[in-house]
Amino acid sequence: MTWDSDSLTNLPDVSELNEPESSVIMKLILAVLVLVLVVETQAQWYRYPEQAIEGARDMRRAYQDMLEANHKHSDKYFHARGNYDAASRGPGGRWAAEVISDAREAMQILTRRGHSDSEADQEANRWGRNGGDPNHYRPEKLPKKY
Numbered sequence: 001m002t003w004d005s006d007s008l009t010n011l012p013d014v015s016e017l018n019e020p021e022s023s024v025i026m027k028l029i030l031a032v033l034v035l036v037l038v039v040e041t042q043a044q045w046y047r048y049p050e051q052a053i054e055g056a057r058d059m060r061r062a063y064q065d066m067l068e069a070n071h072k073h074s075d076k077y078f079h080a081r082g083n084y085d086a087a088s089r090g091p092g093g094r095w096a097a098e099v100i101s102d103a104r105e106a107m108q109i110l111t112r113r114g115h116s117d118s119e120a121d122q123e124a125n126r127w128g129r130n131g132g133d134p135n136h137y138r139p140e141k142l143p144k145k146y
Contacts, residue, residue: 044090051092058085058093059100065146076124076137078146083128094129101125 062082066075079101086097105118105125124137
């Protein structure tokens with residue numbers, strides 16, 4: 001087949017493309033994009049338990065550090081730090097931080113050891129879980145070790 005100037009001028013205009021053909025192509029592109037995003041998201045499901053266990057360890061470490069520091073007005077800092085460290089592990093760690101924090105605060109309310117303090121603790125917990133810097137709650141003169 002030979003190409004001449006007449007055959008080039010007889011090419012269909014882009015605006016003349018068949019609507020169903022372009023619609024099918026767009027749907028195919030969208031389907032592939034959604035599939036890639038879903039597969040990538042679900043590809044990490046097996047790490048969830050590991051993240052939860054590591055997150056629980058982070059919460060325990062923050063609690064032990066709080067007891068060891070025995071520093072006045074430092075509990076909000078350790079709440080935020082434990083939640084921050086656990087949530088940084090991933091979705092499993094974030095879940096562990098939320099469950100542990102909520103359980104602790106529920107026990108505090110049930111034993112009537114300070115409902116108003118519990119709400120302030122929960123605020124610090126949310127701050128840390130949402131990626132806020134725990135040092136926002138750090139009291140002055142708390143040793144740098146923590």
